[in-house]
Amino acid sequence: MKKILFFLILAFNVIFAQTYTSEYYEKQAQILRNLDIDPSFMSDLIFVQIREELESKHSGVLVNSIQNFSKVTPMIRKVLAKEEVPEEILYLAMIESGLKTHSISNAKAVGVWQFMQATARNLGLRIDAYVDERRDPVKSTYAAANYLKNLKNEFGKWYLALLAYNCGNGKLKQAISKAGSDDLSILLDSDKKYLSLETRNFIRKILILAFLANDKDFLLQKDGSLMNYALSNDFVKVDIPSSVALKDLAQSANIDLETFKKYNPQFKHNFTPPGNGYYMYIPLNKTAFFEKNFKNTHFKKVDTSIPMTKIYVVKAGDSLYKIAKTHNVGIEDLRELNKIKKNHLSINQKLIIPIKEDKNAKNTKSKNHYTQIVSR
Structure with a gap:
């Protein structure tokens, strides 16, 4: 058996040497060292066997993340560098969410780093009826970096911190205890199953990306422009007043509202939260224009009360126009509330319908079981 393993590893090393340049090999070895993994892991039999399959399945995540979230990637890389954590942690975020700021898992984890609400709040992120800072790529990355640094301090190695991020501290401690080792190849043993398949493949996917x-x-084969994905695309954080319309803020920075919202996905509504002011991000090249207009603009305060809503289930024959007319709401309001870009609706699709408050009605909420929007 040992001879067979030896020849398999030898064959892989020969193939690897023929396929990859020494420069590329050294880059991969350095990635492993950055995560406290011995470079010999590249010869791990299971990793060798499934590497091509993982590349085929998950390379699209890398390409899509770079192409569609080019504004988010530099923001994350900058924070990771500032926090002095391995830059490879960026690929953890890609595996978790594809860098989608509005990503929501089946377990209700939200944002680029897929934080559960309790964890996010413990890390200092604000989540309420007005904002969800799990969607803020800068604040949530600071939170993720601190969380991972705490895990690294607990377990001693970066790859163990990544494993714990996926499966939890308790399960990783149990796995290390059963294995009698914290060596990566041993922990990922597919026969012993010290860790779940999801966790075993989690770190493999990060390495592949x-x-x-x-x-x-x-x-270059996928898209030559991908070579520039690490280029700086600086943003600045600026203080803004409470209870003002996002469209007015966007206009003051000479940015269209849709783009503004991509820069600032933490807002749940089209206005800033009430209170003592808040913040937003704008591109560095818009700063001078913004500062000039911001000083000379009187921002009108808007109503920040959150509308009451109900759920409507789409039936055969329904259209946006018909539903809007029936419920006495604007079509654009329906589009905005339900993030609908096209006119097509699906039967049994659930729509959030805003309810106009009847100030003359008594006990309206209890009679109709209205629900307040807390998150989307």
Whole structure:
């Protein structure tokens, strides 16, 4: 058996040497070292066997993340560098969410880093009826970096922090205890199953994306512009007043509202939260224009009360126009509330319908069981 393993590893090393340049090999070895993984892990039999399959399945995540979230990637990389954590942690976020700021898992984890509400609040992120800072790529990355640094301090190695991020501290401690080792190859043993398949493949996927991101041939083959994904795209954080319309703030920075919302996904509504002011992000090249207009603009306060809503289930024959007319609401209000871009609706699709408050009615909420929007 040992001879068979030896020849398999030897064969892989020969193939690897023929396929990859020494420069690319060294880049991969450095990625492993950055995560406290011995470079010999590249010869791990299971990793060798499933590497091509993982590349085929998950390379699209890398390409899509770079192409569609080019504004988010530099923001995350900058925070990771500032917090002095391995840059490879960026690929953890790609695996978790594809860098989608509005990503929501089946377990209700939200944002780029897929934080559960309790964890996010413990890390200092604000979540309420007005904002969800799990969607803020800057604040949530600071939170993720601190969380991972705490895990690294607890377990001693970065790859163990990544494993714990996926499966939890308790399960990782149990796995290390059963294995009698914290060596990565041992913990990922597919026969012993010290960790779940999801967790075993979690770190493998991170490594695959990190390897591909440093493979010039792969990037050029997919799209030459991907080579520039690490270029700086600086944003600045500016203080803004409470209870003002986002469209007015966007206009003051000479940014269209849709783009503004991409820069600031933490807002749940079209206005800033009430209270003592808040913040927003704008591109660095818009700063001078914003500062000039901001000083000379009187921002009108808007109503920040959150509308009461009900759920409507789409039936055969329904259209946006018909539903809006029946419930006495604007079509654009329906589009905005339900994030609908096209006119097509599906039967049994659930729509959030705003309810106009009848100030003359008594006990309206209890009679109709209205529900307040807390998150989307």
